[in-house]
Amino acid sequence: MRQDNDPKQTSLSDHEILSQAMIFIFAGYETSSSTLSFFFYNIGTNPETMKNLQQEIDQTFPNKAPVLYEALTNMDHLDATLSESLQLYPVVPRIERLCKKMVEIGGLTIPKGTVVMFPIYVLP
Known part of the structure; x- marks a missing residue:
């Protein structure tokens, strides 16, 4: 919390910065871990889905091309598969x-x- 009541003050104290950083780390760790665990379980138990997803990955990143954010956002099958996994096993x-x-x-x-x-x- 701010030490004074100046509404123009926009900086955070060292304690506030550390507290926010810890929240980001702990809040992001468990949700990401659970999401990925269920996602890999779902594609691992559905061979046809895994095959389709592998084909999309191979088309998007041929010959071990670098993974780029823009290319990832255009992967419709990956998006649908991840969305379905989150619907089956929501983190929240x-x-x-x-x-x-x-x-x-x-x-x-x-x-x-x-x-x-x-x-x-x-x-x-």
Whole structure:
């Protein structure tokens, strides 16, 4: 936290920087590890998917070409396979949001201030 109440101050203390860095490391480690573990499990247990993914990799990066971000973003089968894996095994089981105003959805009224939770498993 800032030592004074100057709203123009934009720098972080050493403690704040260290704290944010630790959050990035620990929050990113487990989610990335779980995502990759389930992804490799899914392609390992689905030989046809693995074959199709290997073909896309070979077309995108022929002869051990360097891996470029732009080329990765154009790999539709990889994107679909990873998205499907995340849908089957989501890293976060639910999303929570605070309702900022009263709304009615399909005849159901959700009052302002209500915490609404969405289970990831049931999303299409």
